[in-house]
Amino acid sequence: MNLHQLMRDLREDNGSKIVLVVADGLGGLPLELGGKTELETARTPNLDAMVREGVCGLSIPVLPGITPGSGPGHLGLFGYDPLEYKIGRGVLEALGINFQVGPRDVAVRGNFCSINDKGLITDRRAGRPTTERCVLMCKKMQTIKVPGVEIFVEAVREHRFVVVLRGDNLGDHVNDTDPQAVNVAPLHAVGEDANSQNTARAINTFILEAAKLLKNDAPTNMVTLRGFARLPKIASMQDIYGLRSACIAVYPMYRGLARLVGMDVLDAGKTLAEQIETLRKAWNTYDFFFLHYKYTDSTGEDGNFAGKVEKIELLDLEIPRIRALNPDVLVVTGDHSTPSKLRSHSWHPVPTVLCAKTVRPDGVVEFGESHCRRGGLGQVEAKYLMSLAMAHAGRLAKYGA
């Protein structure tokens, strides 16, 4: 019996509401021995109040020592074992720009890059062009024809775009053409099996044509492709938990990820205040809300300790507006840690708080890594947070007689 089947067997609909707030990359590290983390440094009276009333702990995103990307990090929080369900970067990016990836599609993430007259990459991000230029260049590439496959080219933002190949017998076991280095040429695509060779052939033709078209468009005069991926088979949250689920996220990847597990992706606005307004308006229409807050991660990735502290404090300020809606279960956590000391995602367990009428309070009075370590949830794999939320929402029946 797997966890999802257990949920299907035990779930009950009592009309209760669950809100999952994901502060991306929430967990951190102190800059020096004896110091505090970003979250411990931040003034968070509203999150602290949640901790006093709720139960807290540390969420292990995948397994001890394993640092997740955004995909596995979020899948875990939605209750999908991130080692069982794998989502390629191409699919995530495509879903994130509202592209409806279908069963005959292979999606791949594209980057504009700059090459010199020897064909060697001089800038892997083409000097980060404006999104307007990205759209213009993608329009050019939309004219490319490759026999036997339908090709879609869609701008994402700055240097990033998505290519989707649609056709029969297209595999996704194809190497990235991005060499992840400068002063080398983009790589040739090679397929590992017959179907993937079809994909590689098509994409190599596409790249050749793109190179001709973009020849005089320096710095956006070449493209690299990475993360060839087909749509994975994945059950929806409605199917597993019986929850009408909504995503309120600003950034494409998280919207794409939510769509993949069957959430309705709402028009979130651009600010946290607008996101919460969206939440308020949609309150009666859904049972489960995933609210994504990006800036705790991006400041961490930038190595900006003070910036991350500030972004945490801004999140804290909005917590009362969420609580005012009186959700039956409110969880605040992160998909992984992004310590500004490391300037990257990390494996460190993530501070997590769950508020509901049925929690067993644990005496913890402050939201932070050290305090959560002593919390009532202990250290728990992220994939179990949904079953805990379902239980506290009164949505799970007894197992067995």
Place this chain on the structure above:
Amino acid sequence: MNLHQLMRDLREDNGSKIVLVVADGLGGLPLELGGKTELETARTPNLDAMVREGVCGLSIPVLPGITPGSGPGHLGLFGYDPLEYKIGRGVLEALGINFQVGPRDVAVRGNFCSINDKGLITDRRAGRPTTERCVLMCKKMQTIKVPGVEIFVEAVREHRFVVVLRGDNLGDHVNDTDPQAVNVAPLHAVGEDANSQNTARAINTFILEAAKLLKNDAPTNMVTLRGFARLPKIASMQDIYGLRSACIAVYPMYRGLARLVGMDVLDAGKTLAEQIETLRKAWNTYDFFFLHYKYTDSTGEDGNFAGKVEKIELLDLEIPRIRALNPDVLVVTGDHSTPSKLRSHSWHPVPTVLCAKTVRPDGVVEFGESHCRRGGLGQVEAKYLMSLAMAHAGRLAKYGA
């Protein structure tokens, strides 16, 4: 996706160094209510300093309540699920004396014992003979021929030796002939399946011949055999983690176990000081070092609380010499607990400390069972310590996009 495949997929070689110090049977129990354990009693300023800078926790050797032998205890620490990988005692003993067990071999551990004129065992260890006598008696048995199989008899030490049967179709599902009691006769070997019946037949013939040869050699006038085992299929640590791995252990079993997972077994010397000198000399040649310290276990098995305290203090004194090498990750733990109160291995979780630049300090200031219980690693299955060490060594890439 299993943990080993995940390690293979994510591993990166950054030249960092990991040292795993295993104080065998490290965990203990207080002798009376309100008392301290051996580790809590010991004066350990250097381990305490590690705890203050590092992160600590309790390692669960196998699963809650499961007491491991040395084999599963160490396999867990090396990142092999001890319930998945099983190594028979015979193979361990053979590897430990540098016997290269092959795919057609069944290895078994032998003990000299004493029997009376009725054939009943009077001393299961034959009065613990000298190793010289053991060698002499093994030489005698090396003359034994059994049709259809090649037989190797090799002394280990005192009453212990190894027998290896080499041939086709030899199974290892054979009962121990050691009845683990006195005043009874050694047991007859019986095979559970056709191949194991071949082995049983050969070993019964061997025992019969040995009994004749040793008839007048009391107290070493009989043998018992236990732990029939073939070589298990097991990937090397190099293959899984990409680590050039070295074992620095004095005792044969631990050397054998390390060899089984592909470590180079270095000439360790006989004392801890010599072991650390070996570590220093091999520093540039390897990425991973397993340093085994036996005496915390043997004093525990002897029920010698004060002796175990003293052996812990001796280990503590050498810690600075290890730290002086500046390992990127230093882990000190045990393969299981051996409370002197119980005079045996136990299931109690084992105090563990990990030092690295990327730890999230946990405010713990002393190395001991009670303190480690409040540590940042929580209670973690031993098999995850390697993935944590790999992460802290900067040797694991992000999982997923």
